């Protein structure tokens with residue numbers, strides 16, 4: 001009995017040892033990270049896992065094919081390993097008697113890095129024993145940076161150089177704490193004011209860029225971010241973190257997932273000159289707002305189905321209309337409340353979103369709810385046939401959903417209760433260190449019911465399961481606006497064309513969008529061009545007999561001549577199409593409905609000054 005107890009104690013002691021992970025990032029410019037792990041084990045069969053389901057990516061996206069040159073050693077002996085043929089992310093080995101740890105070496109070659117900067121995401125460089133939750137696996141990590149580079153992240157908020165030794169943490173925290181590193185970096189600390197229920201905590205923005213000029217912080221930008229942080233705290237009436245740090249890479253180097261939210265940080269990539277241009281700075285503020293909101297909506301409160309404690313358990317994305325949908329809503333509202341985005345811009349954006357879904361042929365077969373459930377496939381789907389297939393629409397369509405919930409709360413309470421109150425209740429509570437409080441769908445409805453009695457389940461499910469976009473008009477009208485179309489370009493649509501660098505979207509009129517090279521990106525399957533035979537992948541060569549340019553196309557649409565002749569290239573063939581369209585330019589806008597409550601404007605009111 002005593003012997004057994006002693007053996008159990010010894011096993012527990014062995015298990016409590018951390019995985020020691022040494023990352024050699026000195027070859028980051030080659031996009032190769034050297035990994036050395038010491039993994040505590042016990043003799044006998046042992047399964048090692050590589051993280052498969054990545055939090056925030058909502059899919060089985062762990063970059064397994066980046067693990068190369070793998071060697072697993074027990075002392076001086078190299079062990080054979082076998083991949084589980086039915087689960088690629090599991091390696092099986094037999095640990096010899098007397099061995100208490102494995103020395104594992106591999107290179108990770110799918111990393112994100114350029115000549116001047118990079119990011120270490122710990123899920124990419126760790127193997128860990130199967131059978132325990134990430135909360136119960138300890139990791140002692142260190143990173144050797146390239147000479148002259150600095151590194152910073154949620155576990156080391158003070159920029160450091162050389163070898164960075166991180167504090168020991170559990171695997172969950174490590175995976176949630178990427179390290180940004182680079183030669184040219186700027187660090188901006190700021191501290192928002194405290195408010196009742198909302199403590200003052202340290203926040204920081206850390207930017208790594210390709211050149212020094214591109215990471216210079218514009219004057220007053222930290223004031224903008226400070227306001228953003230204050231307004232977010234006031235919506236959620238809490239801060240569930242000890243500090244928060246945004247990590248930004250400014251580079252043209254492509255990255256599979258553009259970035260990722262974390263509990264005490266976020267890790268994102270934007271174009272190299274983002275800080276040098278006003279539109280870039282605004283876009284960055286919107287991105288920072290979105291990722292910051294995730295600290296509450298997604299990290300602190302997480303749909304139970306999106307928990308994968310060992311990163312092998314599949315995730316259920318069916319509540320992404322809350323996780324990503326509500327985050328997208330606040331990610332657009334907060335920059336307006338903080339004064340970075342003009343209210344008119346948000347209205348233009350809302351008109352564009354409503355019009356998109358009103359025209360989207362895919363809405364007639366795939367409801368919003370299914371875009372969330374199918375997210376793990378839709379993230380990967382090509383841009384062609386997007387309107388008929390639908391994409392990860394639970395981001396932007398949910399803006400309409402939550403706008404309507406806000407308007408309904410106001411309507412049913414004589415304008416005393418709004419979505420801010422829901423957020424304070426659902427995401428609030430005592431501030432403190434990061435923790436995860438999972439929820440099920442029903443809690444959303446019961447929380448709304450605590451605020452205003454209503455059949456919220458029925459109302460919200462009707463939107464989630466709708467096979468048409470009719471509710472948008474009603475949602476906007478409850479907020480005091482109606483959707484109209486006219487020939488005045490919508491600036492948000494023009495900005496979208498601008499961002500696609502010469503692309504054109506005319507989905508609401510003639511019914512197609514083009515890439516900058518004239519290739520058809522997508523068609524509106526219910527629109528006149530699709531009926532004439534146009535399809536994604538064809539290239540528009542000429543309009544009414546003249547070589548295609550954006551101007552020639554817009555003039556042909558504006559002429560309202562009844563039909564427009566298109567010459568298109570389809571692989572090795574050319575084809576003449578006649579599009580029957582005489583509606584002229586068709587751009588969406590919001591128009592105020594006189595003598596109704598302007599609830600849309602109320603959503604945009606800043607709260608910081610009124611809350612002092």
Ligand SMILES: [Zn+2]
Pocket residue numbers: 261290294324327
């Ligand atoms: Zn998000």
